[in-house]
Amino acid sequence: MKNHINLIGRLVVATLVLGACSSNLATGKQSFTGFMSAQKELQVGAEEHPKILQQFGGGFEDRKVATYVRNLGLQLAKTSEMPDLPWTFTVLNDPMVNAFALPGGYIYVTRGLLALASDKAELAGVLSHEIGHVTARHTAQRYSSTMIANIGVQVMGVLSQVAGLGRVGGDLASLGANMALKSYSRDQELESDMLGARYMVNLGYDSSALISFFEKLRAHQTLEAKKAGKDTAAVDQTSIFATHPRTADRITQAINLAKTKGKGASRRDADEYLNVINGMVFGEGAKEGRVQGKVFIHAALKVRFEVPEQFTLNNTSKAVLASDGQGATIEFSMAAAKDVHDAGGMKKFLVEKWASSLSQKNIEWLNINGLRAITGEGIVWTRGANVIVRRILVERDKNTYWQLKFEIPTKRQSALNEPLRTTTYSLREPTANELASAQSLRVRVVTIGPNVTYDDLVKSMAVDNLKAEWFMALNNLKPADPLPIGRRIKIIK
Ligand SMILES: [Zn+2]
Numbered sequence: 466m467k468n469h470i471n472l473i474g475r476l477v478v479a480t481l482v483l484g485a486c487s488s489n490l491a492t493g494k495q496s497f498t499g500f501m502s503a504q505k506e507l508q509v510g511a512e513e514h515p516k517i518l519q520q521f522g523g524g525f526e527d528r529k530v531a532t533y534v535r536n537l538g539l540q541l542a543k544t545s546e547m548p549d550l551p552w553t554f555t556v557l558n559d560p561m562v563n564a565f566a567l568p569g570g571y572i573y574v575t576r577g578l579l580a581l582a583s584d585k586a587e588l589a590g591v592l593s594h595e596i597g598h599v600t601a602r603h604t605a606q607r608y609s610s611t612m613i614a615n616i617g618v619q620v621m622g623v624l625s626q627v628a629g630l631g632r633v634g635g636d637l638a639s640l641g642a643n644m645a646l647k648s649y650s651r652d653q654e655l656e657s658d659m660l661g662a663r664y665m666v667n668l669g670y671d672s673s674a675l676i677s678f679f680e681k682l683r684a685h686q687t688l689e690a691k692k693a694g695k696d697t698a699a700v701d702q703t704s705i706f707a708t709h710p711r712t713a714d715r716i717t718q719a720i721n722l723a724k725t726k727g728k729g730a731s732r733r734d735a736d737e738y739l740n741v742i743n744g745m746v747f748g749e750g751a752k753e754g755r756v757q758g759k760v761f762i763h764a765a766l767k768v769r770f771e772v773p774e775q776f777t778l779n780n781t782s783k784a785v786l787a788s789d790g791q792g793a794t795i796e797f798s799m800a801a802a803k804d805v806h807d808a809g810g811m812k813k814f815l816v817e818k819w820a821s822s823l824s825q826k827n828i829e830w831l832n833i834n835g836l837r838a839i840t841g842e843g844i845v846w847t848r849g850a851n852v853i854v855r856r857i858l859v860e861r862d863k864n865t866y867w868q869l870k871f872e873i874p875t876k877r878q879s880a881l882n883e884p885l886r887t888t889t890y891s892l893r894e895p896t897a898n899e900l901a902s903a904q905s906l907r908v909r910v911v912t913i914g915p916n917v918t919y920d921d922l923v924k925s926m927a928v929d930n931l932k933a934e935w936f937m938a939l940n941n942l943k944p945a946d947p948l949p950i951g952r953r954i955k956i957i958k
Pocket of ligand 1: 594598649653654657708709710
């Protein structure tokens with residue numbers, strides 16, 4: 466019976482492959498875009514767009530910046546092989562550095578990426594590269610393979626639910642986000658850089674900006690790895706290097722293949738670009754809350770807590786996550802008050818709703834800095850080890866519930882017991898002073914004066930740590946580089 470089904474499965478796939486290749490306008494190649502017509506691409510993009518916005522902090526509200534990016538994107542897209550696609554360019558209100566595209570001409574850059582770019586040519590390079598992924602129909606190809614991969618994922622979701630892991634299946638990101646964060650192949654990257662160089666040069670922009678921006682991305686990547694205490698070689702799954710695996714050599718090769726040399730394209734438009742991003746929010750905004758070393762503080766949610774020394778905090782759109790790099794994690798999120806009330810109170814919510822797949826024990830009521838809280842723990846077998854899951858629900862008021870979840874491999878329990886207790890009892894409202902210190906940082910463009918030293922500039926960087934590294938990454942400088950008087954550079958204030 467099983468074999469029979471497999472055979473039918475193979476026949477269906479074979480039919481799709483045969484019927485599904487389409488010739489590509491930008492590259493002239495045949496490509497496997499099995500599940501997708503051009504019309505379907507538009508539909509998928511339109512369906513996934515709101516989900517991407519939700520997942521990545523929404524559209525950036527700074528109109529000046531958003532309009533600037535959209536106008537440049539549209540100008541570049543007009544010079545591509547698909548000028549009539551209803552192109553959509555969105556700046557995501559996300560401090561991470563990323564750029565990606567969905568089928569149908571939906572292109573995204575984060576404000577974190579915009580802070581890193583130094584001129585209009587570098588931004589043009591990023592947008593053109595993403596346009597290239599759409600015109601070469603890489604996004605459509607990827608969607609087709611994601612469809613196949615997702616069938617497997619669904620099955621896994623059901624299995625892990627049966628195995629008592631509860632929410633694993635439900636925690637899957639939307640198809641759009643899966644697709645957006647999936648890696649392209651190196652050949653697709655080469656093709657996109659080649660097309661990107663072509664579109665940039667069409668507007669007179671210097672295609673070597675693809676290289677200068679890539680170097681900034683590298684410096685930023687090293688900085689992020691250092692911040693997280695990781696091996697600098699490691700590539701984060703959600704970084705731009707995971708989605709766009711490129712090297713400087715391959716970009717140079719792509720620029721050469723584009724055969725655009727000698728066309729007099731040398732525009733960089735640095736002043737114009739710097740004027741647009743001057744004053745732009747940098748890092749986590751007040752709306753998202755801020756990580757300050759081992760402390761998380763959120764003005765709107767009126768919450769503050771700290772994690773143990775060995776943990777690194779990461780603020781995402783849905784939760785605040787911290788990890789010690791050895792399997793122990795801390796997750797902070799909000800529980801919907803309605804869910805707590807509907808469950809019939811905090812205890813029932815904890816035992817029945819929140820952790821239905823887990824038999825909770827050691828349930829006890831706590832008083833955390835004057836707030837009512839309840840906690841319980843259970844053990845799950847995950848990633849080849851027994852892991853203790855402890856949950857804590859805190860009632861700030863009848864409309865606001867905080868939840869903390871610790872996952873601790875059993876063998877690390879004794880070492881982490883006390884530090885995590887400290888984290889639990891650090892949950893409280895921030896003071897006025899703490900809130901003031903958590904205001905958003907901004908990008909400031911300054912002109913180097915005659916008596917300004919490198920040390921002065923580094924000291925003026927208002928980032929929590931790695932001031933020198935941030936200064937150099939933002940301005941594509943190395944420690945020995947001279948600081949020419951009159952040059953405009955970016956600092957963080
Ligand atoms: Zn790419």
